[in-house]
Amino acid sequence: MTPKIEINPETCNKCGSCVQVCAEGVFEKQDKASLPVAAHPERCFFCGQCVAVCPGDAITHHGFEMDNFPPFTAEMDIGPDALLGFVRMRRSVRNYNQKRPVPREMVEKLFDAARYAPTGSNVQSLEHIVITDRETMDALARHCVEFFGKRVTLSQDEKALSALDPRVASRIRAELPFYERVISEHKAGQDPFFYRAPVLIVTHADLTITPCPLEDATLASYQMMLMAQSLGLGTCYIGNFYEYANESQAVREMLAIPPEHDILISFTLGYPAVRFRKLVDRKKPTVRWLGRQ
Ligand SMILES: Cc1cc2nc3c(=O)[nH]c(=O)nc-3n(C[C@H](O)[C@H](O)[C@H](O)COP(=O)(O)O)c2cc1C
Ligand code: SF4
Ligand code: SF4
CATH class of the missing domain: 3.40.109.10 (NADH Oxidase)
Structure with a gap:
């Protein structure tokens, strides 16, 4: 199943972390100043790392229940x-x-x-x-x-x-x-x-x-x-x-x-x-x- 992956330009700070962590190369980003795009969503294997790493909650990945990505708390460690x-x-x-x-x-x-x-x-x-x-x-x-x-x-x-x-x-x-x-x-x-x-x-x-x-x-x-x-x-x-x-x-x-x-x-x-x-x-x-x- 190819998921729909959206990036919110209002909240994305263009840090590039999603590009860095995605093992399947789903995201592409032209240069430092540009927004990433989910260029190859068909490669996604649903690891969740892009959503988990994004500092701005800018990624909506329709392959997941987006409310099941709670932030880390001290008790988890x-x-x-x-x-x-x-x-x-x-x-x-x-x-x-x-x-x-x-x-x-x-x-x-x-x-x-x-x-x-x-x-x-x-x-x-x-x-x-x-x-x-x-x-x-x-x-x-x-x-x-x-x-x-x-x-x-x-x-x-x-x-x-x-x-x-x-x-x-x-x-x-x-x-x-x-x-x-x-x-x-x-x-x-x-x-x-x-x-x-x-x-x-x-x-x-x-x-x-x-x-x-x-x-x-x-x-x-x-x-x-x-x-x-x-x-x-x-x-x-x-x-x-x-x-x-x-x-x-x-x-x-x-x-x-x-x-x-x-x-x-x-x-x-x-x-x-x-x-x-x-x-x-x-x-x-x-x-x-x-x-x-
Ligand atoms: C038996 C087994 C073999 C795996 N082999 C590889 C591997 O060769 N390369 C790799 O990058 N990840 C490998 N993984 C990691 C899985 O892709 C990863 O556990 C899965 O995507 C879930 O992500 P998580 O470990 O961050 O929860 C392996 C995982 C298991 C359980
Ligand atoms: S869920 Fe994993 S494989 Fe899919 S786009 Fe995000 S980081 Fe890449
Ligand atoms: S990790 Fe989030 S904030 Fe950083 S470039 Fe990707 S979508 Fe934008």
């Missing part, structure tokens, strides 16, 4: 120590308070955070499913167990493994004890996939229009997780579901995933039933510098 502390406080929560449901407004707040995550080429194509009923989660868990069973069979079939990428084959071999443990926990009536969480969020996208689906979903879900944390909620990525979900037609049908879409990420959500009292240690990063230090 957090210092580096607070940010590091907050990201270090996030824990994968595998014990949920099942008696305390998550209010709908809180779940919606998570999607506010997801909405403002970066996306490759700014396509903003992620779609989300909120699952709150136990029967659906139990049915999904049964499909996961079925998949894990197939992996157990595969991990013991050296002929089939030798046909795979050797790195994948060695991972499958190494994960055999894990698959077996999860299957036996499920058999014993536990929920080793979704931890009986009150909510499961599943994110999917149309792969025909999304250049970086996994990255987009990961970034958006991480922002949702941080928002959840700020609301006193706990979360946990559930790779044991989303890594295999697309291989099951039954799962795709159960969640009404369109054929062009893939499930990209899922995480559980709920009030934690445990309280962490300390931050945790992590490995030091491995970093190589090429150039000046």
